[in-house]
Amino acid sequence: MNTKKVAIIGASGYSGEVLVQLLLNHPHAELVAVTSRQNAGQTLAQVFPKFASHPKSKTLRFTDPNSGVLATQADVVFLALPHGVAAEYAVPLLNAGCTVIDLSADFRLKSPEIYKEFYAHEHPAPDLLQKAVYGLPEVHREDIKKSLLIASPGCYPTSILLPLIPLLKAGLIKPAGIIADSMSGVSGAGRKAELDYLFCECNESVRPYGVPKHRHLSEIEEQLSLAAKSKVIIQFTPHLIPVNRGILTTLYVAPTEHFSDAAGAAALSEKISAAYQSAYAHEPFVRLLEGKSLPDTKNVTGTNVCEIAWRLDSRTGRLIIMSAEDNLVKGASGQAVQSLNIVCGWPETAGLV
Amino acid sequence: MNTKKVAIIGASGYSGEVLVQLLLNHPHAELVAVTSRQNAGQTLAQVFPKFASHPKSKTLRFTDPNSGVLATQADVVFLALPHGVAAEYAVPLLNAGCTVIDLSADFRLKSPEIYKEFYAHEHPAPDLLQKAVYGLPEVHREDIKKSLLIASPGCYPTSILLPLIPLLKAGLIKPAGIIADSMSGVSGAGRKAELDYLFCECNESVRPYGVPKHRHLSEIEEQLSLAAKSKVIIQFTPHLIPVNRGILTTLYVAPTEHFSDAAGAAALSEKISAAYQSAYAHEPFVRLLEGKSLPDTKNVTGTNVCEIAWRLDSRTGRLIIMSAEDNLVKGASGQAVQSLNIVCGWPETAGLV
Amino acid sequence: MNTKKVAIIGASGYSGEVLVQLLLNHPHAELVAVTSRQNAGQTLAQVFPKFASHPKSKTLRFTDPNSGVLATQADVVFLALPHGVAAEYAVPLLNAGCTVIDLSADFRLKSPEIYKEFYAHEHPAPDLLQKAVYGLPEVHREDIKKSLLIASPGCYPTSILLPLIPLLKAGLIKPAGIIADSMSGVSGAGRKAELDYLFCECNESVRPYGVPKHRHLSEIEEQLSLAAKSKVIIQFTPHLIPVNRGILTTLYVAPTEHFSDAAGAAALSEKISAAYQSAYAHEPFVRLLEGKSLPDTKNVTGTNVCEIAWRLDSRTGRLIIMSAEDNLVKGASGQAVQSLNIVCGWPETAGLV
């Protein structure tokens, strides 16, 4: 199988670290460059002692992201940078013919106005927004195949979109009134030296934040609206919990079909089950739970899998859907590698578990 | 001030342990007896090494709860027993003239039918249901004062009822469609030797459970219905998170008054704020958060305080309310001591922080 | 009983926070001032939401430590500052007639040369070193009573000195070859915005640090030398473990008396037990464990207690001593309040559990 040279810009954060891990061990990708301003000059082994047993860790050194020679070295470049900054790097790389997989929020939206509303600054490269593909393979696989600019989804959005899209497309749930309640591990806040994310501030603590208008709402609502073919506005509350990795999302939705007894619930259950089976039965990274099982982040941590389970509540007439994923893998770097596999024509599961 | 003799039946679980701690250091209560089948004969210091520096810990020994002499020793008896079992102990103690404060679910409901629906067995002492008072002091203080049988509320219910009741009473929120999403520390599962609650099964894990019909729904809905003066059915999803103590609840409710702009939101905000101030401004154990503050379990752990904050979301028209408490203190033993203080005529904050 | 006015300089770190908590609830001390450069102008409730239910939290505001009016306000001033800085504040406060209780390392040593060796800068006020008393009440209670400058011990030193000093004084263990292996919770590193202490860097991690010459060795060895009446050099290895609070120290020492069988061990055990009983039987904050019990940080967290247990190993001829304490209470702020109680003539346990 053909091999591609890949580079990571901004490889010293948590999602950068997981990208390094996945790409060091990828059967078809060759990691040729990693950049980081603060770690320029150091080897992979020095910055990430856990990779020190990999032969490449002693020779591959971080370079300054401004060096600009990246475009000549790599076929595909991952951007693991803050929003706003990512777009600036994307432009010259695309011009030089690289494929860009961006893990930031910069290319996830179609509208520069909504970008400005949620990210509080003008979009740095609005022309590119129409060219970018939202890199959720289970939904946009065909578009990813031929894209040069892939906007890899956010962690919360992935845990919300995968459970909702098949049901919205099938018309089984109402687009109005959806509530998403999520809990995230602390790595979601990034490797930033801030008091709020110190061990003693997070351990033995659980707290909501970003209420009621978290930035990820913009991409969630755009993607849900596409699926529903109508404008969708949802309620979303993220919480910070003391685990390193993992997102658990509980969704509250209203089925379009009324049910009030066991027979009604059974009929509706069959349709929901069919919609999920049709969407995900052959997806390697979506796991539909059966029987009494409910999602648990410990069962997906370290993997690219998103677990989904659901329950109808005949007391309230609602459908409760629960999902679990590793925020750094399916919610970030694993999903980006999944897109890499697709865009390069490799088996979609290459280098992923 | 007068002193009362108190006893704890079932003192070896987590809420029993916190009860022991609070009562050992209480300025007016004298702990005269603790019972536990498996620890009978051992001193407090042997069962709970952390209390070993207290002078009484070397002399007070656990007895078998069947010994039956409790009624002659204690003025007030706490029951920290499983539901079903608690009621059996309550009957003879009440007959002997003791005041009973029950931490189980046995006397929290008025209807034996609903008890049976949710707890799957006949109520052992249905005649007592009408005599019992639901021991939520901020709501039923006057009734607690004159009661001989106090049903101390569950941990989840406390975190849900305190934020909702003032708004329901004031007619500011709709009784229909309420959603409560809660996260609880592992002590909520009790001190039980079960695989599910081993360190390695809970650490680095977050998971929902009891979906969609948790037992606590019965008392939550009964109390909300009383406040709303109409039948209330809610959606409730508990999650297990890796902390020892603490419950964080996020509530999604619909205001009765529509708002769609800043002016509307400001007007409604004032009413909500007034309702909360009127209900809780003078409550020692409810803390209304101001400004940008949101509840965080680490700020209430070890105290009898319930923190409450709320936000109006003009995008969705919803009100989001968040609360935090220590499931073993305000959610169990602290609240029970608060009722003890009330029923004994002591300052309500005696022995509590 | 008389009341004293107390102030805290540097009250926004973890030991400052515990000092605030203890002094807010102290029966005889009145907290009149707290300082913090970065929080100047804010109330206690704003900086520490967990204290927001205390009436004083809404009125007491942080001031800038340079304001200099402290000396006129307070009888006793606590310094919770970095070493080097603390000494600069101590001088004018002492000159103004305040009693100073310093939680930093600045006055714990008698020799400015050893200070410089371990802290890498000249001592800022060497004249004061002879006037300061090492604030370990179980060892220097009489000196503390009449001191105006109390150097409150470090967290690791307390966990090492309390177990060793009675045996050294009794001549039961050799001063040579002592090894102290300690594990500390992350709060010991202070509330500093550094990558190393982020949740994700500490959680699911255990690591040694400061090997082989940690700064606390200087005060440990000075105090042990005083007890042994000969120069003592020890081996000390600290480890960082993922708990908020708590230090567990395991000590390896050689008894002066040889033992090789059960009878020898029994005879020596009696002497060790007698030395500990003589030193600590009446100490409120040292708990000698009996039977099969071993120290566990969860039994001392939140209290001013240090637990001690020991075992003779007839296979190796060594004595193993284990201690547990809360690094922020007996290892810092609780011990400082214990000294406050002594110097003010109050009951030594006032405001402490």
Place this chain on the structure above:
Amino acid sequence: MNTKKVAIIGASGYSGEVLVQLLLNHPHAELVAVTSRQNAGQTLAQVFPKFASHPKSKTLRFTDPNSGVLATQADVVFLALPHGVAAEYAVPLLNAGCTVIDLSADFRLKSPEIYKEFYAHEHPAPDLLQKAVYGLPEVHREDIKKSLLIASPGCYPTSILLPLIPLLKAGLIKPAGIIADSMSGVSGAGRKAELDYLFCECNESVRPYGVPKHRHLSEIEEQLSLAAKSKVIIQFTPHLIPVNRGILTTLYVAPTEHFSDAAGAAALSEKISAAYQSAYAHEPFVRLLEGKSLPDTKNVTGTNVCEIAWRLDSRTGRLIIMSAEDNLVKGASGQAVQSLNIVCGWPETAGLV
């Protein structure tokens, strides 16, 4: 490359779970059977939801270990059973021609008397003790190659033996007076429904246990004695810390060569470094740390790597050696698979990271 059929007896504990994970993804081994009394009849996916995305997880079912047909199905059988029980299974399997890799303590010692002293029962198959090879590949690789019965080392022993054996063999450290102080994650206690290992009993806790005579001392001392060619007795103290996985061991040893200044230390350092380089420079699973790096369990968790660093302390004349490993991988199942690779003639790193 040839493929072998492998089976796991006792696959439902923590080391069994990691064995399943490693063998499901092994390039040359085919997992054909897993047994577990309590889970007989269930699929891998039902017992371990985290493996549910592996195709084999839906078809491979746990059988009862007594079924006895294992020997006809598998070339190599792993025993992940309690000591005492493992030996009973080993005998018929060996008789039937299987290779047995035992993760219990049953075949780690040469002497049935010492086995009885430490494990408190007669050895069930003393004849096999001489045939078994201690499965520490870095030390006994050649013997493992031709063995039919491999006793895979314990978790603590691995973390102690790897750092010590090269120095003992080179005569650089004294065999007398060695101290090993270890901290282990809770998975080391096994998946047992016992109160001591509940989340709330382990979280926010650190405690020593098994002092002073832990069972693992027997195999540690036997292997050290072999390396030193003289009887070695060591001091060993294990501690339980709140992480899922990981062992950190700190060793205190006396160099045979005296050093008291920088030059002496430099000369000795060179010899120690040479001994380690000679032993481990080409070992894929031992990582000698350089520069200022110290071991950290988070850098080895999930891998088969053991990290080692050391420091000479010129103040005490001692050598401090620190090691870190994943107790379930290099300390158990990974090491067992490493032996499988050796005995089958596969690349030693096959299926391991």
